[in-house]
Amino acid sequence: MSVGGAAGGAPSAYEPNKLRIYGLVGSIVGIYLGSILNSALNTELFSFIGAVAAIFAVVMGANAVRRVCAYGIGTGVPSIGMLALGMGIIAVMFGLSVAEEINFPLLSPIITLIYAGVFGYIIGVIANKVIKFNIPVMEEGNADLSMAGALAILGWSFAISGTLGYADIVNDVLMTGYIAIIFIAGGLAILHPFNANLGPDEKQDRTLVNAVMVGGLAMVATGIGALWTQGLGAGLLQIIIGFALWFYFFKMYYKLVKRDASAVVGTGLLPPTVQ
């Protein structure tokens, strides 16, 4: 029995439109919820909600990678993940800076999202029209990727800094260098699932569970960053929740691997032992 579906235009168990709505709404609402709770209760404990919100974006991004890369782009899956994060970081910096300049910091996720969507769509149009890729889902996929990369970076940046203020994020996330960890951990969470699961037996649910799993690991990394910027409570909470997410979804992933594999056998230790 299989609930996944083959990639590349074949039916998937979860429709891309539905996943996009879940991803966008989940991450935007999560970032706002964390930000409002943090400032209303004058605490930093709710920063972990930002990291959880980023996972919604990651799942949407992993699904977009899966859709675009199933057509074969010739340069390997990692290239498109790096593109997603490259577009994302520009959108985040743009959104935060512009929101600060018009004196309305709470608007930054929306500005980020709009810039990311428009820029990603244009990159998709360039890829299809100028470079002549002719992949039908390229525009849509690139817009999804750009928005996913941007929201993931924004969510994790919020998880480390605890506020959506531009100056705070520059000081806590950029100047400390944690942005590099977010960049690579976020890139892995978006590009690794399809890279690890691709092939004729690729199943959507297995790929997406892998994305949540790597997102949990990234949350542990942002928790270590938060230990230094926000203190013991907020940091430890993120590390524990991240580890719990990773553990739960690792178990689920292993179950799905066993479901899809024709056989799971031990290889024994070196030198070869008789099974």
Added chain:
Amino acid sequence: MIDQYTLIYVLEIIVGGLLVGVGVHFVPVGGAPAAMAQATGIGTGTVQLAAGAGLTGLLAAGLMMSVTDNIWLILASGAVGAGIMIGSTMLTGSWIYAYAVGTPFASAKVNYDPITGFSQPPYVAPGTVGQGIPTICFVSGLIGGMMGGLGGAMIYYALYLINHNTALSAMFAIGIFLVNAVIASWNIQGTIEGFHDPKFKKWPFAFRACLIASILLALASVLITGGA
């Protein structure tokens, strides 16, 4: 807000992005086949190579920027840094191809190496499209790496003058760099040997694509401030 300096920064970012996009075409990217010594070039993807060279260029440019604000020295430092990075990658890669895998270096795209004049076809193993990094690819790779570093340094320099924040400029430069490098690598579709490869003639497509992308990126970058 719009003055002649802003215009210069925008132009610098666009030219930097174009240098990155065209520079990628010079780097001998072999991808997975080269990792198995079944194709000419370095055995990894375009983006990894371009990002490696570009980030080293950024570091070198940033270091030079901490002692001087002379644009030519900063650009030269970026170009040389990226050139050293890609050169040492190709050199150590060559040692592995020569001494560990044990293949002769040969290009399958040309009959005679344009620089050394050595005959290539007798050394191409049957069923492969060349192995290792022949002289022409090495020279081409150095040019590509230096172009990428020059472009990265130019973007970083313009961004730093806009927002006066090193970390922000560096991350933003990486973003611009990656977007241009990925668009260019899509244009060459995986593997290329260098400027003697027939695929190199496709560079005007990447030029146009990177131009559009760089204009959009440059317009966003001049709106960004350095924070508190």
